[in-house]
Amino acid sequence: MSEILRKAEYLLSETEPERLAPARAEVAFVGRSNVGKSSFLNAICQRRGLANVSKTPGRTRAINVFAIDPLRWLVDLPGYGYAVGPAESRAGWSAMIEGYLTSRPSLRGIFLLIDCKVGPTKLDHDMRAWLQAAGLPFFLVGNKVDQVKSSQRLNQQKRIAEGLEVPVTQIRWVSATEGTGIAPLRQEIVKLLS
Numbered sequence: 001m002s003e004i005l006r007k008a009e010y011l012l013s014e015t016e017p018e019r020l021a022p023a024r025a026e027v028a029f030v031g032r033s034n035v036g037k038s039s040f041l042n043a044i045c046q047r048r049g050l051a052n053v054s055k056t057p058g059r060t061r062a063i064n065v066f067a068i069d070p071l072r073w074l075v076d077l078p079g080y081g082y083a084v085g086p087a088e089s090r091a092g093w094s095a096m097i098e099g100y101l102t103s104r105p106s107l108r109g110i111f112l113l114i115d116c117k118v119g120p121t122k123l124d125h126d127m128r129a130w131l132q133a134a135g136l137p138f139f140l141v142g143n144k145v146d147q148v149k150s151s152q153r154l155n156q157q158k159r160i161a162e163g164l165e166v167p168v169t170q171i172r173w174v175s176a177t178e179g180t181g182i183a184p185l186r187q188e189i190v191k192l193l194s
């Protein structure tokens, strides 16, 4: 069933969400820069290099759309967290992300990636609170679980879950580079897109 994700291809990049065409179903990925969003997208689609397009200059600050067919999308939102640029460009970033998240009736799920080693940052908390307040369907993903020593893993997972005020089991724990926890997420994503 998750085979259809292998069909994902880069479709387009857009900085003005209101210009995006309607889709039938889409899921989006959000998180701080370097959290492993590209690696995660590649792992989900089993397509090495697929999301590298998001690193192309000019596209790092854009909404990058990957499609398994013209109406079913995987949407990579620009990473946050680098205190780059003047305040107005950061405000522009928020406007772009919020504009996208609030204007897509076909948006079935938002995957918020957290770095397991770093733990939730202030901006991760802000994003989670914003998604919750907006009543959007979001899922928490703890990536880079392999970077936490197995002896410390459970404690770290508890700490992250407490920080995010959710039960440990509500976070999908994954390693994008090692593939841990990815298969069940593929199935969830396929279901959301079906």
Ligand code: GDP
Pocket (backbone or CB within 6 Å): 032, 033, 034, 035, 036, 037, 038, 039, 040, 079, 143, 144, 145, 146, 147, 174, 175, 176, 177, 178
């Ligand atoms: P992005 O900026 O969020 O798109 O992050 P990338 O996918 O480019 O990943 C940033 C860095 O983290 C790269 O060096 C990846 O190889 C590494 N990385 C991503 N996911 C994992 C993971 O699950 N485990 C480990 N150990 N490294 C990861």
